[in-house]
Amino acid sequence: MVSNASSRGLSRRTLLKGLTTAGIGIGLSRGLERPPVAADAAPAPGVPRRGGSMNIGIEEDLTSIDPYKLNGNGDLLIQGLMSQPLVAGNAADKIEPVLAESYRSESGGKAWIFNLRKGVKFHNGREMTGDDVKWSFDRIRDRKNGAVLSSIFNIIDLRTTVVDRYTVRTDIVTGFGAFLSNLAQSTRAAILAHESVDAGGTVTKPIGTGPFQFVDWKPGVQFSAKRHDGYWQTGADGKPLPYIDALTVKIVSDPSARLNALLAGGLDFVTQPPVAAARNWIDAKPPEGIEFRRWFYNYSDYLSLNTRRPPFSDVRVRQAVRATIDRKALNDAVYFGLGQVHNQPFKTSSFWYENIPIAPVDLNKAKSLMQQAGLGKGIDVTLAVWSPVNDARAEVYQAQLAQIGMRVKLDKHDPGSFFALLPTYNWEMATLEIGTLFHPDRPYGYLSKDNVGHPYVGGYDDPRVETLLAQGRDELDPAKAKAIYRQVVTDFMAVGTPEYHVNLPLIDAYHSYVQGFDAYGRDLVAINGQMGLHKAWLAK
Amino acid sequence: MPILALALIAPAVTPYNPQTMSIGERLQPPSTRHLMGTDVFGRDVFSRVVAGDRVSVEVGGMSVLLGLVAGSLIGAVSGYTGGLFDDVLMRLMDSVLAFPAILLALVLVAIMGQGLIAVMTAVAALRIPIFARSVRGLVLAERTRDYVDAARCIGQRDGRILTRHILPNVLSPTIVLATSYFASGIVIEASLSFLGLGVVPPDVSWGTMLNDSLQVMQIDPWTVLFPAVALSIAVLGFNLLGDGLRDWLDPRLAIGLRSAGEREQRSS
Numbered sequence: 146m147v148s149n150a151s152s153r154g155l156s157r158r159t160l161l162k163g164l165t166t167a168g169i170g171i172g173l174s175r176g177l178e179r180p181p182v183a184a185d186a187a188p189a190p191g192v193p194r195r196g197g198s199m200n201i202g203i204e205e206d207l208t209s210i211d212p213y214k215l216n217g218n219g220d221l222l223i224q225g226l227m228s229q230p231l232v233a234g235n236a237a238d239k240i241e242p243v244l245a246e247s248y249r250s251e252s253g254g255k256a257w258i259f260n261l262r263k264g265v266k267f268h269n270g271r272e273m274t275g276d277d278v279k280w281s282f283d284r285i286r287d288r289k290n291g292a293v294l295s296s297i298f299n300i301i302d303l304r305t306t307v308v309d310r311y312t313v314r315t316d317i318v319t320g321f322g323a324f325l326s327n328l329a330q331s332t333r334a335a336i337l338a339h340e341s342v343d344a345g346g347t348v349t350k351p352i353g354t355g356p357f358q359f360v361d362w363k364p365g366v367q368f369s370a371k372r373h374d375g376y377w378q379t380g381a382d383g384k385p386l387p388y389i390d391a392l393t394v395k396i397v398s399d400p401s402a403r404l405n406a407l408l409a410g411g412l413d414f415v416t417q418p419p420v421a422a423a424r425n426w427i428d429a430k431p432p433e434g435i436e437f438r439r440w441f442y443n444y445s446d447y448l449s450l451n452t453r454r455p456p457f458s459d460v461r462v463r464q465a466v467r468a469t470i471d472r473k474a475l476n477d478a479v480y481f482g483l484g485q486v487h488n489q490p491f492k493t494s495s496f497w498y499e500n501i502p503i504a505p506v507d508l509n510k511a512k513s514l515m516q517q518a519g520l521g522k523g524i525d526v527t528l529a530v531w532s533p534v535n536d537a538r539a540e541v542y543q544a545q546l547a548q549i550g551m552r553v554k555l556d557k558h559d560p561g562s563f564f565a566l567l568p569t570y571n572w573e574m575a576t577l578e579i580g581t582l583f584h585p586d587r588p589y590g591y592l593s594k595d596n597v598g599h600p601y602v603g604g605y606d607d608p609r610v611e612t613l614l615a616q617g618r619d620e621l622d623p624a625k626a627k628a629i630y631r632q633v634v635t636d637f638m639a640v641g642t643p644e645y646h647v648n649l650p651l652i653d654a655y656h657s658y659v660q661g662f663d664a665y666g667r668d669l670v671a672i673n674g675q676m677g678l679h680k681a682w683l684a685k
Numbered sequence: 686m687p688i689l690a691l692a693l694i695a696p697a698v699t700p701y702n703p704q705t706m707s708i709g710e711r712l713q714p715p716s717t718r719h720l721m722g723t724d725v726f727g728r729d730v731f732s733r734v735v736a737g738d739r740v741s742v743e744v745g746g747m748s749v750l751l752g753l754v755a756g757s758l759i760g761a762v763s764g765y766t767g768g769l770f771d772d773v774l775m776r777l778m779d780s781v782l783a784f785p786a787i788l789l790a791l792v793l794v795a796i797m798g799q800g801l802i803a804v805m806t807a808v809a810a811l812r813i814p815i816f817a818r819s820v821r822g823l824v825l826a827e828r829t830r831d832y833v834d835a836a837r838c839i840g841q842r843d844g845r846i847l848t849r850h851i852l853p854n855v856l857s858p859t860i861v862l863a864t865s866y867f868a869s870g871i872v873i874e875a876s877l878s879f880l881g882l883g884v885v886p887p888d889v890s891w892g893t894m895l896n897d898s899l900q901v902m903q904i905d906p907w908t909v910l911f912p913a914v915a916l917s918i919a920v921l922g923f924n925l926l927g928d929g930l931r932d933w934l935d936p937r938l939a940i941g942l943r944s945a946g947e948r949e950q951r952s953s
Contacts (some may be wrong), residue, residue, distance in 0.1 A: 401899055419900035421725070474708040478726050533881045537897075540726065540886045544706040547887075555885050557799060 151194040197683040200392040205536035211348040212332035213292035225668035228335035228353030233673035234583035236665040254321025266356035275307035326584030356679035387679035424481035444580035462642030465514035485648035523550025531555035658685040701730035739850035751809035756816025764824030823855035857934040864927035
């Protein structure tokens with residue numbers, strides 16, 4: 146039989162062998178190929194050099210090209226390349242000027258006057274003025290444009306007046322203390338040129354003031370940008386930043402694939418490589434020629450329990466969950482110990498972090514609470530999961546809660562169905578994440594019944610917390626505001642939802658020839674312009 | 686056969702609960718304490734490989750059985766009845782067959798939701814047209830045989846002719862076919878679970894084990910090695926079982942082999 150087959154010239158085995166060899170060959174050649182990088186002759190070490198292009202791999206794509214619709218990680222990473230706000234939070238969560246040179250409040254925070262930075266150019270070469278600020282804020286407020294901050298701008302009744310070419314006044318009726326932090330939410334309140342929108346009012350090509358300008362976006366594949374020659378920040382050589390000429394941001398959703406592409410040379414820089422690899426680099430050392438950075442910003446996971454339906458309408462069951470979840474084990478299992486265990490959405494180094502001890506794991510107490518709630522024999526519950534992003538975390542919750550008789554069934558969703566499910570309250574537990582925080586009003590504001598994020602915290606209902614939230618939102622003195630929010634944190638901790646467990650680690654990995662890069666936020670260019678890829682250069 | 690046996694006695698031979706996490710013992714290499722090491726959550730890989738075997742056999746077996754019963758029924762009735770009824774049913778089967786198996790499985794699981802039952806049903810649904818087409822062809826060949834005419838002459842009804850005379854004659858090749866699709870059912874289940882659309886934790890599948898190991902496979906290769914080897918052995922084993930059954934049950938093949946042997950003897 147075998148001799149017959151081989152005598153036919155091209156056997157199936159030979160054909161398969163040939164195809165496999167050809168496939169591997171093509172794959173290798175494609176994996177190793179890199180577009181040529183045009184750069185100047187090598188300068189002295191450590192001295193920034195200009196030119197060249199970078200290929201970057203990130204985990205998620207943009208959800209919209211409109212910076213006011215910023216929602217996901219892809220938006221956070223990319224939009225800050227192109228657009229900037231008047232003010233932004235720094236690494237310590239203090240608000241500082243960006244496109245505004247300075248600002249002040251009047252009438253107890255009811256009016257804010259912004260003095261604009263002079264000579265800031267949009268990507269189309271036109272100078273940014275007070276008219277652009279008014280156009281941008283009015284567009285955000287107009288509900289038909291779908292801006293994330295639209296509801297907040299309407300609640301605070303934001304009215305913008307152009308005082309002169311470089312001065313803008315905004316008047317609000319409430320939320321005085323949290324106002325600047327709302328403007329600092331990445332590009333959700335960025336200043337855009339009105340030429341960014343088409344006749345129908347849709348943003349088709351974002352024209353901002355950021356260091357990179359839009360070139361092309363192929364959804365799900367890649368985003369391209371080139372340097373903004375008229376950018377307002379200057380480099381060490383006194384010329385405008387950025388140093389590099391162009392960026393291609395490729396969407397590579399699998400962490401291992403991103404890392405492999407980096408190691409093979411197809412990418413210069415990747416966000417969020419596998420945490421296991423980063424752990425190994427910390428314990429041993431990274432591969433030759435690879436650098437990495439790990440840092441934290443206010444980016445936390447949390448477990449939400451639906452207080453509007455059994456079994457979590459019973460506070461004892463929520464407290465039982467609280468006494469069961471082992472944060473350290475969760476951090477070790479899912480983030481290889483690289484996260485930062487905490488009990489509130491702010492990183493421990495943030496000004497807004499409240500020094501309240503983390504509740505210890507106490508399984509006996511948890512079991513006793515379950516007994517008292519009449520659930521001594523255990524109960525079946527469902528955990529809604531944004532899959533696959535939060536699958537591992539959900540598995541750990543499932544295993545830990547099994548210890549007190551909670552048989553957790555995972556209900557996996559894509560982002561669309563997950564966020565459609567939450568407002569229906571037709572769920573029992575949900576695992577979520579929250580970030581982009583510069584003021585407690587954003588995460589804790591969800592506890593208010595009027596907040597659009599109220600379902601995310603399980604329909605929490607406490608009149609005392611509502612009052613405290615209103616006070617905190619209006620308090621201009623950060624120290625007094627912090628004292629108010631301490632009571633809020635203490636209150637929601639006592640009733641067991643929402644439960645914040647780990648401040649998620651942020652990791653970037655890149656080739657050693659990428660120099661001058663530093664980061665503190667989620668963005669590729671920090672929203673305050675102080676760190677990021679616009680300050681990086683290619684030393685090769 | 687060892688794979689089938691292991692699936693039957695799985696709970697008795699697993700040294701640890703395959704679902705119990707022990708974070709302090711995560712990513713331990715193979716040792717006498719953990720024969721195949723531990724995974725990212727500190728679970729015993731050997732216990733999970735054995736538990737995964739059970740899931741694979743369940744999915745492979747049940748999906749093939751469901752597909753075999755439903756497909757054979759459709760194929761037999763269609764082939765025996767013929768005419769427009771046959772045409773319509775077969776075009777329907779052809780349209781299902783036109784979809785790539787894994788794509789169709791993904792769609793079905795997306796509609797039905799995740800879990801073991803959904804995966805079994807999805808894989809079974811993929812098999813129905815294959816068994817229907819195969820059984821129909823065999824029935825078409827059988828229904829013109831003399832013994833069928835004889836049964837008609839003595840006044841037997843169509844249902845009885847089909848079930849008592851024709852089906853027993855098409856059974857052997859259909860069983861052989863079913864065995865060969867057992868392995869492919871296991872692969873589809875593992876693929877769906879690998880993609881996060883199959884078996885839902887805490888149930889264990891080789892596919893979910895491979896997925897869990899993705900980010901540590903370069904540093905801790907045992908986490909991916911053992912489930913991958915188990916999957917390969919299972920697929921190879923069930924394919925060999927299919928070949929063996931075919932050799933045993935298909936008389937034409939046996940005659941062919943004998944003839945080939947005789948020719949070889951003559952030529953030497």
